[in-house]
Amino acid sequence: MAGRRLSAEERTLWARLAQSVRPYRTDASISTPEVASAPPPKMATHSLTHSPVLPLHPQPARRPAAVLDDRWEKQIKRGALAPEMAIDLHGHSLSAAHVRLNQALASARGQDVRILLVVTGKPRANRENGGSGQRGAIRAEINHWLDTSPHADAIASVRSAHPRHGGDGALYIILRRKK
Template sequence: MARRHLSPDEAALWTALTRSVRPIRPHGRVMPALPTQPVAVTPKTGLTPPLRQTPTPAPVAVRTPAAVLDTGWEKRIRGGTISPDMSIDLHGHSLSAAHVRLNQAIASALARDARVLLVVTGKPPKNAADGASRRGAIRGEIGHWIETSPYADRIASVRVAHPRHGGDGALYLVLRRKK
């Protein structure tokens, strides 16, 4: 199928539309700002020039948890020799209560200069009704909670815990040091 080029009217409409779109997650990919150009008013379409918007400052780069830490941390996590400074048990709580408790625990760990927070979410059910393994409700939401937490930039890594600390039913939150 051959590509059709936009008419000047369609291009003006498209430009006006793209300027009005705001990202759901502002810390995601950053698109360069488009230069603002007035849209021509034509009797045919009745378009009016869009209001000029003041340029928004470039978003600050948000640090995200790393998939892999340095060799020392990796050996300690795999070998189970890591010792959590604090722990919190979320299973058995409602989703809203677990979310609040998680944020409180992260704030408390940061206030105490803890490096590793053990978060017990509970293991996924072994016998799912549909035959497939399903994640528990808290385990299914915890990634989103951590990502949108006010402390997200203070979390260096999120890892599945060693079996001695709960295995699939728990996570290590490795916290960044204070600056």
């Protein structure tokens, strides 16, 4: 839409928006589009001018570790971990599973749980080997869900479960200790 002129209504809306915004810095290099020289419209009492300002350089998110210390690694390998809480997601739709996962993480954090067992179902079968391609949808999405979760900073590690806890069809989510 380059080169298109704003309508009178769009110019009025732009002027209203421009008045509600507070710049991060006042450089001469920052410019705003020219707006018709009409008196500024009255603003509603709930303007955006009092919204909190986010830091320019947010802290990097803490990522789950691929490998934990030797004690954890030995326990995972031997199947000696005892999950304190478990949730079974297989059989649910993707949206329902996503909601249940976030609820389980919130509950686990609230109860100071360190090891959450998440049953997802077996990973997607390879189509060339006769797999239907319908299996493993939750397993395919769960890492993305965990990365974008509001609880992502509390996750120390995500590991495949030992066969006694579901093997490839389940994950251990190891949560960080509360500070």
